[in-house]
Amino acid sequence: MNRRAGMDIARHRGRVAHDGSRLLGLFLLLCLLVAAASWSVAMGATRIPLPTIWAAVVDLDGSREHLLVMTIRLPRVLAAVLAGSALAVSGAIMQAVTNNPLASPGLLGINAGAAFAVVLVMTLFGAGVGDIYMWFAFAGAGAAALLVYAMGSFGPAGHSTIGLVIAGAVVATFLTALTSAVLIFDQNTLDAVRLWTAGSVSGRTMAQNAGVAPYIVAGLAVGLLLGRHLVTLSLGAEAARSLGQNPAVWRAISIGVVILLAGSAVSLAGPIGFVGLVVPHIARLTIGVDYRWIVPFSAVGGALLVVVADLAGRMIFGSQDFPVGVTTALIGAPFFLWLARSRAGSAT
Amino acid sequence: MTRWLVLLAILLVGMVMASLALGDIALSWRDLWETLVGSQDVSPQNAVIVFDLRLPRVLLAVLVGAALATAGTITLAVMRNPLAEPGVLGINSGAAAAVVAVIVLMRDPPVLLLPAAGFLGASAMAAAVFLLSWRAGTSSLRIILIGIGLGSLASAATTFLSAFGEIGNVQRAMIWLAGSVYDADISKVRFLFLWLIIPLALAWMASRELDLIRFGDDAARSFGQPVDRIRGLMIVLCTLICGAAVAAAGLIGFVGLVAPHVASRLVGPSHARILPVAVLCGAILVVAADLVGRLIIAPIQLPAGIVTGLIGAPFFASLLWKRRHVRG
Numbered sequence: 001m002n003r004r005a006g007m008d009i010a011r012h013r014g015r016v017a018h019d020g021s022r023l024l025g026l027f028l029l030l031c032l033l034v035a036a037a038s039w040s041v042a043m044g045a046t047r048i049p050l051p052t053i054w055a056a057v058v059d060l061d062g063s064r065e066h067l068l069v070m071t072i073r074l075p076r077v078l079a080a081v082l083a084g085s086a087l088a089v090s091g092a093i094m095q096a097v098t099n100n101p102l103a104s105p106g107l108l109g110i111n112a113g114a115a116f117a118v119v120l121v122m123t124l125f126g127a128g129v130g131d132i133y134m135w136f137a138f139a140g141a142g143a144a145a146l147l148v149y150a151m152g153s154f155g156p157a158g159h160s161t162i163g164l165v166i167a168g169a170v171v172a173t174f175l176t177a178l179t180s181a182v183l184i185f186d187q188n189t190l191d192a193v194r195l196w197t198a199g200s201v202s203g204r205t206m207a208q209n210a211g212v213a214p215y216i217v218a219g220l221a222v223g224l225l226l227g228r229h230l231v232t233l234s235l236g237a238e239a240a241r242s243l244g245q246n247p248a249v250w251r252a253i254s255i256g257v258v259i260l261l262a263g264s265a266v267s268l269a270g271p272i273g274f275v276g277l278v279v280p281h282i283a284r285l286t287i288g289v290d291y292r293w294i295v296p297f298s299a300v301g302g303a304l305l306v307v308v309a310d311l312a313g314r315m316i317f318g319s320q321d322f323p324v325g326v327t328t329a330l331i332g333a334p335f336f337l338w339l340a341r342s343r344a345g346s347a348t
Numbered sequence: 349m350t351r352w353l354v355l356l357a358i359l360l361v362g363m364v365m366a367s368l369a370l371g372d373i374a375l376s377w378r379d380l381w382e383t384l385v386g387s388q389d390v391s392p393q394n395a396v397i398v399f400d401l402r403l404p405r406v407l408l409a410v411l412v413g414a415a416l417a418t419a420g421t422i423t424l425a426v427m428r429n430p431l432a433e434p435g436v437l438g439i440n441s442g443a444a445a446a447v448v449a450v451i452v453l454m455r456d457p458p459v460l461l462l463p464a465a466g467f468l469g470a471s472a473m474a475a476a477v478f479l480l481s482w483r484a485g486t487s488s489l490r491i492i493l494i495g496i497g498l499g500s501l502a503s504a505a506t507t508f509l510s511a512f513g514e515i516g517n518v519q520r521a522m523i524w525l526a527g528s529v530y531d532a533d534i535s536k537v538r539f540l541f542l543w544l545i546i547p548l549a550l551a552w553m554a555s556r557e558l559d560l561i562r563f564g565d566d567a568a569r570s571f572g573q574p575v576d577r578i579r580g581l582m583i584v585l586c587t588l589i590c591g592a593a594v595a596a597a598g599l600i601g602f603v604g605l606v607a608p609h610v611a612s613r614l615v616g617p618s619h620a621r622i623l624p625v626a627v628l629c630g631a632i633l634v635v636a637a638d639l640v641g642r643l644i645i646a647p648i649q650l651p652a653g654i655v656t657g658l659i660g661a662p663f664f665a666s667l668l669w670k671r672r673h674v675r676g
Contacts (some may be wrong), residue, residue, distance in 0.1 A: 101492055102431040124358050151665060162430055166609070169431065170661045173602045177657025183517060191515045198511045228398060274500045281493060323511050328506035333497045340493035341480060 016322060022293050026300065033304045036079060040311040041073045048073070049117075054183035071206070079204040080306040080324065083269035084279075086216045086261040088302025089223045091276030092283065092294050097229040098165055104277035105262035107168040108255070111271035112175035114263070115142025115197055119179050122189045133196070134208060137226045137267035145259045147171055148254075199272035199325025201310055219261035220299055227292030234291065273324040275302050278336050285343040306333050349615045349625070355626035360410070363635045367406045368398055371642060379421025385571045406534035409634040409652065411540050413607075415460055416549050419590035420604030421611070421623055425558040427488050428581050433605040436495045437607035439584060440601075441502035442473025443594045444525055447499075448506050451521040452513035462524065463595035468555050473502060478583050487565065491583075492621040527653025529599035529638050540596050548627075554582070555619035557560045562617075600653040602636075603630050610664070630661045 042048050048065055056066035057074070068194040087105065094103040106112070117140025118133050148171045152164030183190045229250045232240045262276065283297040308326060309331050313322035369380045375394060419434040424621045427436060435441065446469025450457050478486070481494040510518045538632045540608050560568040565575050590604065611626035634652055640659060641650035650658075 100431060101489060102429060102436070102496070107431075164431055167665070169605060173657045176601075176659035177654045177661070178524060181654045181658070184523050184526060184651070184654075185648070187515055187519055190519055190522070194511050196399065196519065198507045228492045273503070277496060278500065281496070324506060324509070326504045326508045329500040333501045333504075337480060337494060337497040340490060341483060341495060 001129065004335050011131060022287055022337040023153055025287070026293075029300045029304065031306065033081070033300055034310065036304060037077050037309045040077045040080075040307055041069060043311065043315065044073065075204050075206045075209055076201050076310065077307060078206075078209045079201040079268055080310045081303040082209060082213060082216050083201065083265040083272065084275055084303040084306030085299040086265035086302075087272060087275040088279035088283075088298035088305075089220060089295055090258040090261040091260050091278075091302075092267070092280035092298040093223060093226070093230060093254050094276070095280050096234040096291050096294075097251055097258075099234050099236060100165060101281065103165070104272070104273065105258055105266075106273055106276065107148075107165065108258060109144035109168055109175060109261070110141040110259070110262045111273060112179070113140040113142070114138070114266040115193075115271055116140055116144075116175045118196060119182050119193055122192055123182055123186055127271055134211065134267045136325060137214075138156070138263050141263035141266050142259055142312065144175060145255070146169055147236040149255050186192045195323060197322060198323030198329075199270040200321065200323050201269050202324075203307070204268065208268060212268050215260050215264045219257050219264070221347045222253070222257050223261065223295050223299075226257065227290075227295050228252075230254065230291035230295070231289075234289075270323075270325065272306070272328060272330060274325065274329045275305060278332055279305060281302065282332075282336055282339060287338045302326045327341075349621045350612050355627065356491045356625065356632065360628055360632050360635065361630055363632055363639065364406050367409075367639045368402050369633055371397075371402065371646060372637065373397060380650045383565055400437070404532040404534045404537050405638065406635060407531050407537045408529045408540065408596060408637045410631040411537065411544060412529065412593045412600060413603055413631035413634030414627040415540075415589045415593035416600060416603040416625060416632075416634070417607035417611075417626040418548055419593070420606075420630075421608040421619065421626045422551060422558065422582050422586045422589075425562045425619060426493060426579055426586075427566070428562055429488070429607075430609075431491065432492070434500070434586055435601075435604075436492060437586065438473035438477045438495050438499045439470040439587060439590050440503065440599050441499040441506070443467070443470040443591070445469055445502040445505045445509075445598060446472075447598075448509045448513075448521045451524065452509045452517045465597035466598075467591045469502075470594055471587050473498060474583060474587040474591070478580065486579060488579075492663070500615065523651060524598045525653075526651040527598035527656075528641075528649075529634070530649065530651070530653035531598050536596060540592060543592050544589060547585050551585055551589070552620070552623050554578075554585075555623055558582070559617075568603040570581060597634075598651070598653060600634060600656055602656045603633050606660060606664050607633065643651055 038050060041053050042050060046065070046068065049106045052065055053069050055061070056069040060070055082241045090105045094105055094107060095101060097103075098107070114137040115232065117136040121136045122134065145252060148164065151167035151171070183193070229245065232243055232245045233247060233250055233254065235243075237247045265272075280294060280298050281301045283301060287293050287297055305328055309327035310324045311344050312319060312331060313324055313327040359475065369375045375383070375397070375596060379394055380398065383394045414602070416434070421430045423434050423436060424430070429436075429569050443466040446465040446597050448621065450461055450465045454461075460577055475500055477491060477495045480498070481487075481490040483490075510521060513521070526545075557573060560571050560573045561575060561578055561582070568672050606620060607626040607630040611622045615621040615625050633656055637652040637655035637659065641655040644655075
């Protein structure tokens with residue numbers, strides 16, 4: 001209660017100043033992202049100076065370094081940016097819609113659906129088909145999420161959040177069980193799929209990025225516009241209704257955005273759980289509970305985390321294939337633990 | 349409530365009997381009965397099948413199901429979150445990381461090391477979550493957040509080991525992770541029973557405290573409950589119960605989440621009623637899962653943890669669907 005009262009007072013004192021510092025923070029974070037991304041493109045077995053990178057982007061001359069930038073380094077960094085921002089924003093939206101700190105895109109069955117689809121395709125048709133996995137992952141994620149949403153909508157009074165949460169747990173459990181049933185009997189598929197399930201942006205191509213970029217950009221745009229409605233939704237259905245919002249409609253739109261974003265991200269980079277769960281919490285603990293700010297901060301912060309995690313995997317562990325899903329947790333979790341310990345209040 | 353208890357108890361006994369009778373060599377009900385009562389003209393083969401092979405396994409399933417359900421009920425009440433299951437405390441991720449590390453990194457680990465590592469991993473993790481979230485008291489939200497953070501670190505370790513470990517070891521680790529009651533023997537059952545009996549009794553005796561703490565810290569405090577101490581004690585109980593179940597049978601998911609939900613839908617919000625019903629539901633779920641896993645694609649056996657997901661999840665969904673007009 002104290003915190004909420006304190007926030008009200010802060011709002012009265014100087015909302016403009018407060019928003020101004022948030023905007024500055026967002027800008028700094030964006031600069032940090034650009035710096036990290038450029039550094040990530042520059043670093044590697046061959047170091048490439050920044051001017052050469054820039055030249056490769058604006059005017060490709062076909063030299064070895066230019067090709068290295070355009071076909072290997074840049075696609076990889078772009079994939080990290082796209083996946084990171086999409087996962088973080090979809091996580092923020094999920095936590096607002098369900099009003100539950102344990103919610104993440106995985107709760108809609110997205111990770112489980114994508115993993116099951118990929119494993120199924122690999123078992124039936126053998127490993128090594130390349131780009132096709134992406135679209136199966138996307139389809140699996142979308143189908144699972146729609147199923148969860150349909151089941152969750154049958155709760156009392158039409159659309160209850162509890163219904164959605166439980167339906168998500170049910171579908172995710174079912175699909176995960178199916179996936180492990182396949183994997184414990186099929187060693188070849190397990191071998192082929194285990195790096196994918198760890199989450200990776202290694203070896204992504206421009207074409208793959210371009211395939212999902214439109215969905216992610218559209219999802220991010222709608223997510224940014226949703227901010228005000230997310231604040232209202234996170235207060236619960238009754239409060240939302242009394243504020244003149246139709247919670248069912250906005251919940252449906254929000255879930256649609258989550259499916260678009262998280263589905264694309266998972267098909268691009270594999271089921272990375274950490275980003276969607278934790279980055280929104282980091283944003284909330286740092287800048288407060290206003291989703292108009294949580295969404296943009298999550299977008300930039302998520303991208304930054306995945307880019308840095310990928311860079312760290314390459315630099316520290318010296319391996320092109322070190323799964324980014326592991327390094328995001330290694331880098332992000334200590335920071336998150338410190339934040340949660342020092343900032344999370346005794347309310348609730 | 350008595351009606352439900354009796355009904356579920358009958359169902360459980362039926363499941364246990366079916367598990368004893370069915371399998372690669374099916375016994376007739378009459379043979380089973382004669383073996384159980386120890387009549388003279390029973391073949392020694394049947395006695396071995398029932399007492400040495402099937403009974404320990406069924407009893408282990410009963411114990412594990414009961415333990416998971418109790419631990420789930422406690423977490424649900426203490427965390428006040430419909431998604432909370434013992435895994436929130438890091439028990440599952442801690443046990444998984446420890447066991448996968450043992451399987452992948454050690455050559456020929458001794459048999460007893462796996463459950464020991466599982467239990468140690470689980471309790472170390474739960475202790476770390478509780479201690480890190482302690483700052484002049486705890487709060488459910490802080491425990492949940494710290495649990496997410498530490499849990500994701502442990503999962504990162506598991507992911508790393510399974511991405512780069514030797515593939516045969518990784519597959520063995522996956523089977524353990526899936527959760528099963530394959531390697532049950534009567535000494536394991538006896539040990540688990542003795543281990544669980546006191547924490548389970550304590551949990552049931554504390555049902556009033558669970559009722560109070562679920563209302564929120566302030567409300568519970570105004571009823572005179574020392575909230576932080578009770579929460580700490582409950583987490584210790586939960587770790588003892590769930591850590592032992594995980595050590596004995598691996599990660600059988602879903603039971604801890606679903607059994608308390610089903611129980612509270614059946615008998616209402618009081619924990620003195622929820623706990624026994626949840627215990628029965630959990631035991632039925634695991635026994636049934638093990639039975640189905642043995643029969644469905646025999647002679648190959650599916651781990652019980654996979655079957656709880658495969659049959660438990662749709663069953664629970666249908667329960668939701670049927671009772672969708674009931675506010676619960």
